[in-house]
Amino acid sequence: MPELPEVETIRRGLSKCILKKQIKQIVVLCDKSWRGLDKQRAQGRKICEIQRRGKALLMRLDNDLWLMGHLRMTGQMIFIGKEKFAGGHPDDGCVEEMPGRHTRVYFEFDDGTRLFFNDQRKFGFLKLMDELAMTEDAFLRKLAPEPWDLTTDDFWERLQRHRQAVIKAVILDQQVIAGVGNIYADEGCFLAGLYPGTRVRAVSREQADALLRGICEVMQRSIDSGGSTMKDYVRADGTKGSYLEKFAQVFRREGRACRKCGTEIIKTRVAGRGTHYCPKCQPRGASDA
C-alpha cells in the first residue's frame, strides 16, 4: 500500500506530532500486529527520532530500542491530538471514532494525545527491537539502497541478476531498489517508455537509466506534494478528488486517454499485479509477458 513517498510523508508528519513525547501506555488489540520485544519495554519511553528506509518507518526510543513500522497493504498511522494527522492506506477508518474496527495497536502519550496503527488486512506490523536485532532484521538487511542512492551502474547490475523476469516484477523487488510499489512501478515504466511486462534481457542500458530517473522523479514529486493519497484537493469547480487522480499518468486511469498521446490506457495483469500502461507510449516486444 503505502510506498516510499507515502511513508516519507508519514515520517515527516509524525516527526511534528510525537517527537519527545512520553509513551504512557501501549494497547495491543491484535497480537499479530505487534512483533519483537514486549511492549512494556517501550512504555514510559520517549521517541527521539523517526527515520525511514524504503517503506519501513524506524522510530528510536530514549532507551536505544527501535520501533519499526511496516504498513504493508492497508496500514495507516493516525495521530489524534490538538490537530489530526493521518497517513497510509486511504479509507474511511480515519474518520471513525478511534480506536476503530481496524485499529490494531495504539499509543497514549503523557499529554493525552494518541497515535493509532490501523490495518484492515493485518499484513502490517510494529516490531520492537534492540540495536542488534535491528542489524539482524532480515528485511532491513536485504533491503536495496534508496532510489536516489543507486547509481545507474549499480541499478543495471542488480537488474542483470533477473534477466528472465519481467521488469515490473524486478523493480517491485525490495532487494533491487527500495520503496517501489505498484503505483510507482507503473508510473516509472510509463516515464521510461517501457512496457511493464518487458523481459529484463530486452531492456537497454539507456532504458534502465530512464527508468531509474523516472522513479526518482515521480517519487520526489509525490513527496513534495505530501504523498499521493495524503491530501484531497479541491478542483476549480469545487468538487473534491484525490491527489493521485491528478498526479498519475497511468495508474488507475484505464479507459482514459493517455496524457501524452491520447491513446486509451489499458489495465492488465503483469507480475501478478494490476498493471496500467499506454499501448502506444509503452509498446510490447515479441518476448514480453
Next chain:
DNA sequence: CTAGGATCCTGTCAGC
C-alpha cells in the same frame, strides 16, 4: 541461484 504462484487477512464490488 532464479521465476512464478500461493499465501497471509479483511473487505468491497461485479455478476449471477
Next chain:
DNA sequence: TGCTGACAGGATCCTA
C-alpha cells in the same frame, strides 16, 4: 437478497 469469485498501493514462502 444472498452467494461467489476476483481483486486489492506488500512481502514471504514454497515449488520447479
